[in-house]
Each structure stands twice: as structure tokens, then as C-alpha cells.
Amino acid sequence: MCKSKRSTSAVEPGTRRNTNIMMTHHHSPRPARTRTLTSSSSNYSDEVPITESRSYVYDKEWSKSNTNASSISSRASLSSLRDTLPENPNIYHFSEISAATANFSAPRLSSSSWRCSVRGHDVVVFRRPFRRPVDLPDRLALICRSHHSSLVKLLGASLSGAALFLVYEFVPGASLADCLRNRRNPSFTDLRTWTSRMQIASDVAHGLDYVHNFAASSSDTGCSGFVHNRIKTSSIVVTEENFRAKICHFGASDLCGEAASGGGRAERVEGTRGYMAPEFQVSGVATKKTDVYAFGVVLLELLSGEEALRFEFDDDGGYRRTSVVETARAAATESGGVRKWVDKRLRDSFPVKVAERMIRVGLECVADDPNERPDMGRVSNEVSKLYLESKEWDQKMANNIELSVSFAPR
Numbered sequence: 001m002c003k004s005k006r007s008t009s010a011v012e013p014g015t016r017r018n019t020n021i022m023m024t025h026h027h028s029p030r031p032a033r034t035r036t037l038t039s040s041s042s043n044y045s046d047e048v049p050i051t052e053s054r055s056y057v058y059d060k061e062w063s064k065s066n067t068n069a070s071s072i073s074s075r076a077s078l079s080s081l082r083d084t085l086p087e088n089p090n091i092y093h094f095s096e097i098s099a100a101t102a103n104f105s106a107p108r109l110s111s112s113s114w115r116c117s118v119r120g121h122d123v124v125v126f127r128r129p130f131r132r133p134v135d136l137p138d139r140l141a142l143i144c145r146s147h148h149s150s151l152v153k154l155l156g157a158s159l160s161g162a163a164l165f166l167v168y169e170f171v172p173g174a175s176l177a178d179c180l181r182n183r184r185n186p187s188f189t190d191l192r193t194w195t196s197r198m199q200i201a202s203d204v205a206h207g208l209d210y211v212h213n214f215a216a217s218s219s220d221t222g223c224s225g226f227v228h229n230r231i232k233t234s235s236i237v238v239t240e241e242n243f244r245a246k247i248c249h250f251g252a253s254d255l256c257g258e259a260a261s262g263g264g265r266a267e268r269v270e271g272t273r274g275y276m277a278p279e280f281q282v283s284g285v286a287t288k289k290t291d292v293y294a295f296g297v298v299l300l301e302l303l304s305g306e307e308a309l310r311f312e313f314d315d316d317g318g319y320r321r322t323s324v325v326e327t328a329r330a331a332a333t334e335s336g337g338v339r340k341w342v343d344k345r346l347r348d349s350f351p352v353k354v355a356e357r358m359i360r361v362g363l364e365c366v367a368d369d370p371n372e373r374p375d376m377g378r379v380s381n382e383v384s385k386l387y388l389e390s391k392e393w394d395q396k397m398a399n400n401i402e403l404s405v406s407f408a409p410r
Helices: 060-064 068-084 094-100 136-144 176-180 194-213 252-256 278-283 288-304 324-333 337-341 352-365 376-406
Strands: 033-038 047-052 108-110 113-118 121-129 154-160 163-169 173-175 236-239 245-247 309-313 319-323
Touching (some): 094 121, 094 154, 094 163, 121 252, 136 154, 136 252, 163 252, 173 176, 176 236, 176 288, 194 236, 194 288, 194 352, 194 376, 288 324, 319 324, 324 352, 337 352, 352 376
Antiparallel strands (some): 033 047, 108 113, 113 121, 309 319
């Protein structure tokens, strides 16, 4: 969800910051307020009621017993607290989107996305076909209530005819595809250390686990997570600030009707070559199992540095198709094959045992039979363990280097 302006040097991934802040109050909650938003689309109801829940409390008895100065101070504190809370989902007027993108003539990040400013926020607007009717306000609110540090936040949407415009926060950084493979200099990569790649694998695994198993899970809504349907290296942002990974396009497939969610019917859609599970190539229907397959491909790309699918000239002057899944399977069956297969730009500096287990995780995810693919909950747990083992290996290597330098002859 970003545009790479320059290559950045890899840095050691920092410690994940806990963004979930728990606040405890001892006052009675204020009743929910209802507001009405008007849509400019002729195919959308003119007035859409959305319930807005207040996350702060206000004690009337306390306010009556204090001075005016204290009341003013209290209102200022409540206003400050309100400013720190997540925003409610927005249904934008199409005129807002059109004006922000200069009638869609502004510079594009891709063929169907624009970076612009909407209501004072630096955002990216994506245009997607609206394939089937959904209860847009309720679904949008459900998705926008989902928060995870490994997901790019969806702020709102605008509907115009058969096009749905999704507004996401802008995240400075570069796509994982660009970080792994520099087109101008193939021998260079921003992800030069094993631990940095394991950190990204862990971030993406936890983010997708959240999407599948925890996002807006509720017996009241009948929703038990979502299907992402866009997992690939070009849809993952490596943040400029600390080289952490964030998954883009969360909620797009559900809002556009591309994937079954909560018992709904999925539409047949096109996929991305190299990331499509065998059953998806036949049915064109996205499921959680097809997401797991795509994650496995991303994981194998991280380990090898190879593209998901590439075409090379053969000796007969034709083309030879090579997939990272095929090369990984060959490496796993060959003695010493994993060490040869892992990205050469890591300069053989990685824990081989961990790499062998990581490739097994990746290959389990890309199993031809969807029933043999693991759940993302189990995958994220395994990847987290291997990431911690990689950090321990990294620390031992650093200590060994310090000792060798200290006792080296002068």
C-alpha cells in the first residue's frame, strides 16, 4: 500500500510494539449514538444508519459536584481521549473520492489505485468491481472494527455504480516483492539477514491467522473470520520505519463479493499466477485453504529469493516455466539441497536446521490436497517458534564474532 521511492538499507527488526492499550474506567457507559450518512451512489440507499459506540464514559454526578474549571478540564480530557481512539468506518461521497484523485487523473500507484488525501488523512484509494450486493454498512463496520499490527487499516469505502472504492491508510515502505528482488540490481536485496526474513514471515503468518480465525469473530454476526484472497509478495508492505510486514487489501474480497464469508456465496474470480492453489484454478472460488496455499508460496519466496513463477529460455529457444514450489520440493528431497536452494545473497549465514523446518512448513501449506494443508493458527505458531530459534542463533553468532575479534592476534 505504498510506493517505493528509493531502496533502503536493511535494519535489524525491532521489537513489536503492543498497540492494544487497555483502559479501565469506573463510570457508567454513555448510551450509543446513531448518525446518518448519505451516499451519492444511485445504486445505494440514500440514508444509511450506522450505530456509533462511544468508548469513553462520563459521570454526571461527578461533573455536578465540581467547579466549572474542573468541568472544562474534564471535557478537554475526554476530547483528548476521543482523539486517540480508532475512527469509525466512513462511507465517503463519490464526489470526495473524485476530488481527492483529481477526477482519477492523479499519479497512480497501480492501474487501479491512487495515493491522495481524504479528510486530512494520507490514504490509498483502490477501485474494485462490485460483484454482488452485500450489506455494505454492516460489513464495512465489521471489517473496520478488526485491528492487527500486521494489517493495513481499512478506513472506509465509496460505492458508485458497479465500482467500489476502498480507502486504506497509507503505509510508507516498499512491497515485499521489491524488497526481495531489486530489478535494477538483482544481486541486491533489502532483506540481507535471515532474521529479518523470519520476522516478516512471522508478521504475515500472524496477520493471516487473525484474518482467518479472529477478525470480527462473533456468534452474534455469524462471522468467523474472513478470506483474504490477495496474499502475494506484491500485496505485503515492508514498513520503512522498522522493516515489519503489513498485509494490504484486508476486507476487499469480502466487500466485493469475491469470497464466501459467514455462509455467503462466492463469485468466480481471477487469481495471480504462481499463487493459485490447484482447486482455485479449477473453480475460481477463494477459501481459507487457498489463502494458506498462497502464504506457503510467499514463505518459499522469502527463503529462496525466487519469484513465485518465472519463465526462462531453454536450449531449444523456447521458454521453460519454473515455480518456486517445484524447486522447493526438489531441494527438500536432495541431500544438502536446502542449503543450496536458500537465497545465495544471505551468504550462507543462516541456521540450516531451522531452514529445513521452514521449508517443510512452506511445503505443507502448498499441498495439492486442500485437506492436507494446515490451519493458519498452527502455521503461525510454528513460524513463531522458528523465528525465536533464529533470534537465538543470531545472538549466538554475534557473541562468537565478538569473542573472535577480542582474542584475535594483533
